[in-house]
Amino acid sequence: MSTTHGYAARDSQSSLAPFEFQRRSLRECDVQIDVLYCGVCHSDLHQARNEWNNTIYPVVPGHEIVGRVAQVGPGVTRYKSGDLVGVGCLVDSCRTCASCAEGLEQYCENGFVLTYNGADRQSGEMTFGGYSTRIVVDEAFVLRVPDKLDPAGAAPLLCAxxxxxxxxxxxxxxxxxxxxxxxxxxxxxxxxxxxxxxxxxxxxxxxxxxxxxxxxxxxxxxxxxxxxxxxxxxxxxxxxxxxxxxxxxxxxxxxxxxxxxxxxxxxxxxxxxxxxxxxxxxxxxxxxxxxxSLIGGIAETQEMLDFCGEHGITSDIEVIPMQKINEAYERMLKSDVKYRFVIDLDSLRQ
Incomplete structure (x- = not known):
């Protein structure tokens, strides 16, 4: 277990506020990532305020995550410490249904696991997202971010x-x-x-x-x-x-x-x-x-990242400290951003 600092909503009416929690110990194929940047998606606001009537509190939003690998489990073969990686909207799926077999995990017929506000398939515990200093994810749902891309501008690629x-x-x-x-x-x-x-x-x-x-x-x-x-x-x-x-x-x-x-x-x-x-x-x-259409599978998401790397495509962003997330939500409702807020998670490490 590792102590992690983040921001969470405690109920549908409250602002996001500091929240300390434990990330799971590394499983065989897990990758622990120190989060550098996390994009702010409008669905984060929907979930924080329970506008889709499915939020389980406390909720730590964030599914446009870019960070560096800090540790890996003994069975990990794709990543090593120091790699620049990303995590999108999904952190697991059944991996056996017809959709998963076709690389379409976003349409998993037995239910995919969301990066936050999802139930872990092994423990049943709720997942917490990228508004936090670290995250632990199975390597099968981790993406490689091209080094030539600006990490902050690349974060929204994982959803938008x-x-x-x-x-x-x-x-x-x-x-x-x-x-x-x-x-x-x-x-x-x-x-x-x-x-x-x-x-x-x-x-x-x-x-x-x-x-x-x-x-x-x-x-x-x-x-x-x-x-x-x-x-x-x-x-x-x-x-x-x-x-x-x-x-x-x-x-x-x-x-x-x-x-x-x-x-x-x-x-x-x-x-x-x-x-x-x-x-x-x-x-x-x-x-x-x-x-x-709903996001994309893991293979297609990697294809998209590679395409963006080849063409030098990132999101137009405004970087904010974690402490300004509630202000960012209000600005987002007024379309006062060009075109994506991205949280600098170093603001939680200072």
């Missing part, structure tokens, strides 16, 4: 990066494809960067004219103000793929109408309440598809 990379790859974003990214936040800005690096023609949709120049800086070829019907109509029936990253409730119909025949819009934003149901005829008459 793979959440956008996986559907872009699944639905064939690449040269000759017109790809739309809906929303320019933590997910959307990664979608723009990745789709551009894949070779697609990238169009960013936003309700905010103030984001036009930034979207182009990030790699969008075009920017459409989605509340302008004329701008939307100019792109009707023209997209091969749309990646919708918006978590707020909104009308999906204007975006579905932008799809070509047989094209797909995939939802990755996680709203507190469902979007209004789209008009069925918008789907029927052009055989359009409305889909969803």
């Amino acid at each position: 990066g793979i959440t956008t990379y996986s559907p872009l790859r699944q639905w064939g974003a690449g040269p000759g494809k017109k790809v739309g990214i809906v929303g320019l936040g933590g997910l959307g800005h990664m979608g723009v960067k990745l789709a551009r690096a894949m070779g697609a023609h990238v169009v960013l949709f936003t309700t905010s004219p103030s984001k036009v120049e930034d979207a182009k800086r990030l790699g969008a070829h075009e920017v459409v103000i989605s509340k302008d019907p004329a701008q939307m109509q100019a792109h009707a029936n023209s997209f091969d793929f749309l990646l919708n990253t918006v978590a707020a409730q909104h009308d999906l119909n204007p975006f579905i109408e932008l799809l070509k025949r047989d094209a797909t819009m995939t939802l990755v934003g996680a709203p507190g309440h469902d979007h209004p149901s789209p008009q069925v005829f918008n789907l029927i008459f052009k055989r359009r598809r409305l889909a969803g």
Whole structure:
């Protein structure tokens, strides 16, 4: 057991506050990681405030983790002390079902184990996440972070990066494809960067004219103000793929109408309440598809990290000390961040 310092929410109404707990002793294939940086995902806020009605307290959020290996169990073969590594949203799965066998642990049919607010498959104890100075994870769920990437900027790749990379790859974003990214936040800005690096023609949709120049800086070829019907109509029936990253409730119909025949819009934003149901005829008459996607498996997450290493892609971040996490949550609710907060865990070691 090792004493670990972190920040936790004790109930849905309280602010996150200092929390000391014990990490488990190393099992055969465990890797102990000293956490350097942890991204702040909007789902952290949902969980801390029990907005999805599934939080078990106390909860230590954080699933966009980059750190260095401190110790390894006797059976570890992939990592050694000093390696730069990452941990994303999952720390275990059944490893035997059809989805796990295909490297799709995020769709584990017997239930994957979340990095925090999940039940350990051996002990049954609740998992605690990356808002902490160290974490212990089975090597099968540890990722190698390319050394050429800035560790702080790489942290959000472990959730925001793979959440956008996986559907872009699944639905064939690449040269000759017109790809739309809906929303320019933590997910959307990664979608723009990745789709551009894949070779697609990238169009960013936003309700905010103030984001036009930034979207182009990030790699969008075009920017459409989605509340302008004329701008939307100019792109009707023209997209091969749309990646919708918006978590707020909104009308999906204007975006579905932008799809070509047989094209797909995939939802990755996680709203507190469902979007209004789209008009069925918008789907029927052009055989359009409305889909969803959840992060990625371990192999695909490593593929994404390697792709980002090759193309020099990291998240646009604002680094904060752990002590400012509650302020960051309030700013995040106001979209006052470009585009991801990342916690410097050295702030808990001082």
